[in-house]
Amino acid sequence: MAGGFGVGKTTFVGAVSEILPLTTEAVMTDASAGIDDLGLTPNKTTTTVAMDFGRLSLDQDLILYLFGTPGQHRFWFMWDDLVRGAIGAVVLVDSRRLADCFPAIDYFEEAQLPFLVAMNGWEGQFLHSEDEVREALSLPPHVPVVRTDARSRDAVKSTLISLVEYVLTVRAAYGRTY
């Protein structure tokens, strides 16, 4: 799950998770921070990055985890871990703030992780069409754009089904790579 701050990622995860979304934290030290200039700081500084996630038991021995990306993309070192073994990604967008999801889309294209774009409606209203969003985000024609409602279990479930169906199509069409 990726998308801009406040777009509803945790709500989306919570709508289908069988547990209340949990938060795991990673500690980032100055050595891996890269961006902050800590050269003049005598004490080692650490930043804690939180990642929310939920869980869905699909079968006796099959559990699906849904992880939300940390908002600021300098913290995406946590996401690098997740891409390996991940089925795919949902980029949740608010069509009034499309630019917020550019970093996520760039990231998944670079990582070659299949993703779809899910427009989160506001009280069931969608201000823009799928085609407008596709054009604004310069998405290739094969990337699905769907409508969803992060508060609705059925809508979230159907978004996840669309993602897995898409991943299977991509695999069939392009072999292993995206």
Added chain:
Amino acid sequence: MRDRDGTEDEPLFRPYAVTGGRAEPRYHLAMETLVSSVALKSNDYSLLGPEQESIMMLCRTVRSVAEISALLRVPLGVARVLIADMADEGLVRLHMPQLNQGQPDLNLLERVLSGLRRL
């Protein structure tokens, strides 16, 4: 460490004291790697450290590394070290997903899809 109600809580133990100062486990555990505890005789529990005992209790049902980190309120890296050590000692079993060159295999994807449809 922040609760849902926003209060600050100290973890049960000092994370880096527990891992003996090591921040990197001997091998890499993914956030979604599943962990289950093996059955021990009741006497054996007295030999465990408090954090090991907590993990043994939690993993009577299968849990991911991320869940263990969240529920014990320790950073992910600390949970990884603890779990890797416990796996080496034979206290827990690790269950890795079926990956094909870093991606879930087709059989796994089909199972996820039918599982989602059944929800």
